[in-house]
Amino acid sequence: MAHALLGCIADDFTGATDLANMLVRGGMRTVQTIGVPAEGTHIEADAIVVALKSRTAPPAEAVRQSLEALAWLRSQGCGQFYFKYCSTFDSTDKGNIGPVADALLDALEENFTIACPAFPENGRTIYRGNLFVGDVLLSESGMENHPLTPMTDPNLVRVLQRQTRSKVGLIHYNTVAKGADPIRVRIDELKEEGVRLAIADAVSDADLYALGKACRHLRLVTGGSGIALGLPQNFHSADLLVYSGDAADLPKIDGKAVVLAGSASRATNAQVTEWRLSRPSFRLDPLALARGEAIVDSAVEFAESHFKGGETVLIYATSPPEEIRVVQKELGVTKAGQLVEHALASIARRLRDAGVRKFVVAGGETSGAVVQALDVQSLRIGPQIDPGVPATQSIGASDEAPIALALKSGNFGTTDFFAKALRVL
Structure with a gap:
């Protein structure tokens, strides 16, 4: 029985399909589940995305749901895991991105992951830790008026640090632009400094591919859907995945x-x-x-x-x-x-x-x-x-x-x- 390669946890339903879209574009046969499937359920796919409704849930509930999803994905044999949130980092000072990331790291007994919500194709870029939407800072994009998660601070290092007990660092664009190997070196430096979560700058798809390649050996990756651009190639390079040219084919539905x-x-x-x-x-x-x-x-x-x-x-x-x-x-x-x-x-x-x-x-x-x-x-x-x-x-x-x-x-x-x-x- 085949095992899934990548197990993903998304904090809302549209974010789940956004991520799944990226993985399909990379040739991964992808199935999205609505909530955590029943124990004993097995899904045949290269990647599985569990869609939760946890973005605006109380932090403790978001953590509970995410850990339940992680446990089920581990039962599917997944080797790498992905925590997906919005490309505008929708959250509050109480969470939920930081608390969920901390809990997933603890459960996996890991001591580092990145946080990169960048999605340049949709105008979301990160530079020096600040999130831009098009040509304006996040705090001037209209997201400052969001009814549930108003985003009034564009600096993601500050935003995430207010949510987490972990030390937050930054993988600066000067490093990202040099490619995967320098990013890995920076990750090792951050680990030595006691950093557990690091915001990663990215202003182009090329940056996302480099970050994806650099994250090959991380058991947990967190971000928006953009960073998923670079993950399928890691499985191809390791001969774990054969590119599926018909991964996006769907039958016609009338009505x-x-x-x-x-x-x-x-x-x-x-x-x-x-x-x-x-x-x-x-x-x-x-x-x-x-x-x-x-x-x-x-x-x-x-x-x-x-x-x-x-x-x-x-x-x-x-x-x-x-x-x-x-x-x-x-x-x-x-x-x-x-x-x-x-x-x-x-x-x-x-x-x-x-x-x-x-x-x-x-x-x-x-x-x-x-x-x-x-x-x-x-x-x-x-x-x-x-x-x-x-x-x-x-x-x-x-x-x-x-x-x-x-x-x-x-x-x-x-x-x-x-x-x-x-x-x-």
Whole structure:
């Protein structure tokens, strides 16, 4: 029985598909599970990505889930492990990146790993420890207004140090630019200095390939999906992996489609605006949901009425930051988010029962709620739609009709992403 080579733990559902997309591009047959599979489950794949919903969970809960995922991945025979978080390092001073990284290192009895959320293809770069989104610092990118994980400090060394009991260091760009061997030398120096977690600068894909090569002998790697660019080649070089040219092939799925958006990011706001210019849409009002109005029923009826004419609809709760602040002030941050997630999950379940087989979902928390509502246990990863966002299909029993999904991180995708995703699905 074949064993997986790389075991990955992602702190949200869209981040999991983002990572899986990178691995498929490297020729690794990749399966994403929704949560930790039952004990005794065996999955045939080169890489397995366990998608958790732990990004905004209490730190102790995030650690518990991550350790449970690690234990299951070890049972699959994985030799290297990957902790995936967002390319904008979404977290707070209490966690969860630092506490989870510490716990995974402890469980693996390892004393060092890197932390590199860089994803240059999507405009996320790190220089001298500072994270940039496009041409601006993280703290000026709109992420400072995130309702759950506002990022007001762009210096990741400082951010991570506030979260962890481990000493945090930096692998400076001057070293990264020289390639894998100097990076390894710097890693050894940092270990001697007592550093356990090191932010790694990266401004190009070439830097990510170099870092990936340098991490060949690390049992644990942490970062965004970008650093995964360089990992498949390590397995190829060791003759552990034969490149799979059809790793991204998916069968065609017919059926109705819907777009669901819960993210409040700038990118998703622009995508919603673009869709609404020419296509039908229905807005979920959190305040109306809180009042107990039958908004879910109205949204489902709206979608079904347009299905009769062959149209695809967008159902969204996406709003500008100023509107979100008003809602959060009245309902509270947690309740406002939960109302939207539960509503979109209920809508997704009812539309699936009405024959919808293609779902485009915007937002990590929203994607987690929707996938769980659809009772999807695992996903086969297909071709890339936009950087960081692949097409996927559910894997189930032979008598279950598969579902096609595009799970998009709120910050990802071009303005016309929704239409593009529907064409690919």
